[in-house]
Amino acid sequence: MMFFHENKKLILGAAVGLGIWLCVVFMGINSNWAVQAQKLKETETARQNWDGYFIAKTGPKQMPKKDAENEIELSNAKLKQNLGVLQHLEFGTPDTLRTFQEAAAGSGDKKSYFIQQRTLVEQKATTQWHLKVPPDLDMVSRADDPVSLNLMRLALVDKFLLSCQEANIQRVTKIKYDTPTVIEPPEIKADPNSKDKDAKEAKYDPKTDASKKGGKPAPAPEAQDKLIQFPIRVTVIGPERAVAQLLFEVQKQTDHIHGYFCINSVRVEINDAATGTVRGTLALSGLLSEKQANDMQIKLKTTTGGSGTGGSGGDDDTRPSRNVDPDKY
Secondary structure, eight states: OHHHHHTHHHHHHHHHHHHHHHHHHHHHHHHHHHHHHHHHHHHHHHHHHHHHHHSOOOSSSOOOHHHHHHHHHHHHHHHHHHHHHHHTTSSOOTTTTGGGSGGGGTTSOHHHHHHHHHHHHHHIIIIISOOBOOGGGGOGGGTTSOHHHHHHHHHHHHHHHHHHHHTTOOEEEEEEEOBOEEEOOOOOOOOTTOOOHHHHHOOOOHHHHHHHHTOOOOOOOOOOOOEEEEEEEEEEEEEHHHHHHHHHHTTSOOOSSOOOOEEEEEEEEEEETTTTEEEEEEEEEEEEEHHHHHHTTOOOOOEEESSSOBOOSSOOTTSOOOSOOGGGO
């Protein structure tokens, strides 16, 4: 007791200091525990998100990996089937259009070969089919374009004049050749209004994931070939019944004789009420896949777009003319 009384102040000071130290240590450890607990929670959440990229889950927007791979295979098979149907809408093939390719000229001058073929088409129309056509088929304005492109245009005119003969059209007054247009395949984009944040942020590489697990890589979607549109605009004069028949003839199924045309627009107006003739302006185009155009070595002067015809400058042939047409009389 005497020691306590003699050192009372010292002992009380030590006790107070120890208490302060314990408070400081406890408060520091407690705050650190809270931080560590939060980090542990965040780590667990990140792990669950990561596992979600690789663990198959069922739900309205997700399916097991095996089922997803089967869906991709079915989609590729359907795409191939649809491309087969699309080929029936193409204007022709390198075999059916062999005459209208630069390769047919052999070692001779290609421009001379084009002029020769243009003359043959014009003579065939006037002598065999008794069809009045513009001089040189209105191709002089396109003389500076690539020969391969003009040969393709000549193929379009040749098939169109055949349709005119079968529809009993006897006069073609004007032919205009527009710039070819590249039709890009459609792009599949994510829905910007989707509320599924994980679906937007998830990045799944089927090849990488399959290599990690020793599985078979998922088949990648097949690339879609671009389409090349070769547009022309033709003005014809004939009986109304014949012009209506012409719309049918130009859309016949593709074969070795007829080429399938896509009709972009049609304008019909009265030409001469006394004779019952009408003037029809048809904006047409023939389609080729980019691969076939490359196989035919067609050099393109193109514009890019999804529909319509490429602009070539000048007046729009589908606008009504305010001037009197001398061909009417």
